[in-house]
Amino acid sequence: MIKRILIKPVITEKSELLSSNHNQYSFVVDKKANKIEIKKAIESKFDVTVEHVSTMIVPGKSKLRATRSGYVKGRTSSYKKAIVTVAEGEQLDIYGEV
DSSP: OOOOOEEEEOOSHHHHHHHHHHOEEEEEEOTTOOHHHHHHHHHHHHOOOEEEEEEEEEOOOEEEEEETTEEEEEEOOOEEEEEEEEOTTOOOOOSOOO
16 A cells, blocks of 8 residues: 655745745655655655655644534644755755646
8 A cells, every 4th residue: 555645745934935045845744654754755756865854743723613503613634744854956846837
């Protein structure tokens, strides 16, 4: 069974600053993936040298939405985020040919 390690890139103002200033890129990854698997997936997909991988589990948040019939309680899912440091002078082409 092949698991999908890289789910999607995180594109926020903070992640854009990290990528432009420090060569660090953020991804949402599979919760069961470890740092070695993440490193291999990035290196094979983007053909770059990965120097360091930091991971964190972002907890889910409670949400409350008002509707006509009252309030609806919900919860967002937790996910694992990886911040990958790429070697100096290399870049990841996250957007592709957009």
